Structure formats: C-alpha cells, structure tokens
Amino acid sequence: MKAEHRLIFLLTVAYRRLQRAIDQETAAHDLTSAQAGVLFFLGRNDGALIGDVSQALDIVPSAMTGLADRMERAGLVKRRRDGEDGRSQRLHLTAAGQELGKRAATRTRVINNRLMDGFSEAEIDVVSRWLTSLQDKFPKDKDG
Amino acid sequence: MKAEHRLIFLLTVAYRRLQRAIDQETAAHDLTSAQAGVLFFLGRNDGALIGDVSQALDIVPSAMTGLADRMERAGLVKRRRDGEDGRSQRLHLTAAGQELGKRAATRTRVINNRLMDGFSEAEIDVVSRWLTSLQDKFPKDKDG
DNA sequence: TCTTGATATTTCGCATGCGAAATATATAAC
DNA sequence: GTTATATATTTCGCATGCGAAATATCAAGA
Numbered sequence: 001m002k003a004e005h006r007l008i009f010l011l012t013v014a015y016r017r018l019q020r021a022i023d024q025e026t027a028a029h030d031l032t033s034a035q036a037g038v039l040f041f042l043g044r045n046d047g048a049l050i051g052d053v054s055q056a057l058d059i060v061p062s063a064m065t066g067l068a069d070r071m072e073r074a075g076l077v078k079r080r081r082d083g084e085d086g087r088s089q090r091l092h093l094t095a096a097g098q099e100l101g102k103r104a105a106t107r108t109r110v111i112n113n114r115l116m117d118g119f120s121e122a123e124i125d126v127v128s129r130w131l132t133s134l135q136d137k138f139p140k141d142k143d144g
Numbered sequence: 145m146k147a148e149h150r151l152i153f154l155l156t157v158a159y160r161r162l163q164r165a166i167d168q169e170t171a172a173h174d175l176t177s178a179q180a181g182v183l184f185f186l187g188r189n190d191g192a193l194i195g196d197v198s199q200a201l202d203i204v205p206s207a208m209t210g211l212a213d214r215m216e217r218a219g220l221v222k223r224r225r226d227g228e229d230g231r232s233q234r235l236h237l238t239a240a241g242q243e244l245g246k247r248a249a250t251r252t253r254v255i256n257n258r259l260m261d262g263f264s265e266a267e268i269d270v271v272s273r274w275l276t277s278l279q280d281k282f283p284k285d286k287d288g
Numbered sequence: 289t290c291t292t293g294a295t296a297t298t299t300c301g302c303a304t305g306c307g308a309a310a311t312a313t314a315t316a317a318c
Numbered sequence: 319g320t321t322a323t324a325t326a327t328t329t330c331g332c333a334t335g336c337g338a339a340a341t342a343t344c345a346a347g348a
Contacts, residue, residue: 233297
C-alpha cells in the first residue's frame with residue numbers, strides 16, 4: 001500500500017488504533033471515547049451549552065444530540081433548558097458522570113503519555129503543530 | 145482542552161477535519177473516503193482477498209463486509225469466490241470502479257500534498273514516524 | 289471417515305458522525 | 319405588532335466501524 005508516503009492513510013490508521021485503545025481502556029467503565037471526551041469537557045465546564053460542547057469537541061451539532069441522548073440515558077449527564085434562551089440546552093454532570101469522568105481522565109492520561117514515548121519534546125512539538133495545522137487547512141465552514 | 149488530553153484530542157480533531165475534507169472532495173463522485181481507500185488499494189491489487197483488503201486498510205473484517213456490500217451495490221466492485229479456498233472471496237474492480245478510483249486518486253493526492261504544506265521534509269518525516277509509531281504502541285491483537 | 293480445531297467471511301446490535309431538513313425560539317425590520 | 323430572518327437543537331437517513339457470535343470451509347489427527 002506504500003503507506004509510508006501517504007499521510008492520509010497514516011493518519012487514518014493511527015486514529016483508528018488510538019480509538020480502539022481508548023475504547024478498550026474505558027470499556028471497563030462502560031464508557032466510550034466520545035463520551036469520555038464529553039465528561040472531560042464538562043468536568044471543566046459543567047452546565048455548558050450543548051452547542052459549546054459540540055464546538056469544543058469538534059463534533060457536528062446533529063451528532064452531539066445523539067451523544068447527549070445516550071449519555072443521558074446512561075445517567076451520566078442531564079439536560080436543562082437555559083433560563084435566558086429557550087432554544088438552548090445546558091449539559092450538567094450527574095454524580096455518576098463526575099465519578100466516571102475522573103476515572104476516565106486517569107486512564108487517558110496514561111495513553112496520552114504513551115503517545116509521546118520515544119519522541120523528544122521538540123518532535124512532539126512538531127507533531128502537535130502539524131495536527132493543529134489541519135484545523136486551519138480544513139476549516140469548518142463556520143470558522144473558515 | 146487540558147494538556148493531558150492534548151495529543152489524543154488533537155489527533156481526533158485532525159482526523160475528523162481530514163475525513164470531512166476528503167468526503168467533500170469525493171462527494172462529487174458519489175464516493176466516500178473509505179470506498180476511495182478500497183478503490184485505491186484494488187487499483188494496485190485487483191482481485192485481492194477481502195481479508196487482505198481489510199488488513200491493508202486496517203479495517204476490522206466485520207466492517208469490511210458492509211463496505212464491500214455497499215460498493216458492490218454501487219457497481220464499483222464485484223465479489224468472486226476463490227477457486228482454491230471456498231471460504232475466501234476476492235474483490236474485483238468493475239470498469240466504473242477503476243474509473244472512479246483513478247479520479248479519486250488525483251483528488252486525494254492534492255489533499256495529501258496539502259497536508260505537507262508549511263512543513264519541511266524533516267518535519268514531515270517526524271510526523272510520519274509518529275503516526276507509524278501508533279501502530280506499534282497500539283497493535284491489533286493479531287500482529288501484536 | 290469422523291472429529292477437532294483453525295481460518296475467512298458474514299450477521300447482528302450498537303455507537304459514532306455526517307448532511308439536509310425540520311422545529312422552536314429569539315431578534316431585527318417594517 | 320407582525321413578519322422576516324437568524325440561531326440552537328433535533329430528527330432523519332445514511333455510511334462507517336467495533337466486538338461477539340454465527341456460518342462455512344479447510345486442514346489435521348484419531
């Protein structure tokens with residue numbers, strides 16, 4: 001497949017490997033990586049607007065709805081209508097969600113460290129810049 | 145997002161941005177990025193075993209079945225039982241599949257080049273090595 | 289031959305994610 | 319105040335991808 005020369009392919013495979021690893025890690029807690037991401041964000045922004053969560057995690061709003069649904073069904077978060085704006089919904093962590101979020105954060109920290117194994121700080125910086133550059137090269141319509 | 149999640153988050157977002165870009169590029173051809181990947185691989189390995197395609201693209205076999213189904217339905221490939229091994233299936237490109245594959249390759253090549261914009265050869269090499277390293281850090285059970 | 293185990297693929301149920309269209313509410317224009 | 323438009327979220331249909339289990343076939347061994 002001449003994978004060596006195709007960044008598209010490399011990135012795709014790398015992403016899938018990472019997701020599988022995270023999902024296996026969090027499976028013990030009946031969490032998925034996407035849900036872990038939401039818990040993590042809400043841990044620092046409890047009660048955030050659904051739209052803000054969607055934007056922060058770079059998930060399309062329509063995808064965020066289902067994600068919030070499943071997490072609400074699992075008892076990890078609760079929706080509450082915003083007092084100011086009747087269109088908005090806020091996502092609040094439940095006690096269970098807070099607890100799971102903390103544990104998931106510990107696990108993912110291990111994985112994140114592993115991602116840097118074998119690479120110098122300077123190299124990780126290059127990688128970070130490259131990953132970030134994709135956001136500019138392929139902007140969402142909105143922030144383009 | 146928090147530093148401890150940084151690379152995980154960056155990789156996830158980068159992947160989604162890339163996929164959206166590819167999907168928009170290929171949408172004009174009624175192709176998806178996953179299907180483009182299959183066409184690309186078959187372009188060099190026409191008649192490959194389904195399992196080999198699955199492995200080459202790092203897609204789980206059960207996911208490959210549906211992908212092949214949809215592509216067969218779209219008239220891009222054809223399944224043929226292997227003469228030697230009754231369990232195996234081979235994937236063959238149709239004329240339409242060949243044609244679409246060529247055009248998709250041109251488009252994705254542009255995107256692939258864009259991924260390197262603003263980075264030196266040495267930097268891209270670091271990125272490539274990092275992406276590749278994930279395959280060793282998070283191996284499939286099989287090739288672990 | 290019969291059985292036992294390995295291998296290739298499929299089926300199933302589920303979670304994720306997208307785009308387009310619908311819905312509901314807010315805000316501006318008149 | 320009513321209408322037009324913008325915004326937040328949801329609904330819908332679809333494609334992708336996973337893991338577990340089923341199916342079919344092959345390969346060996348008793």
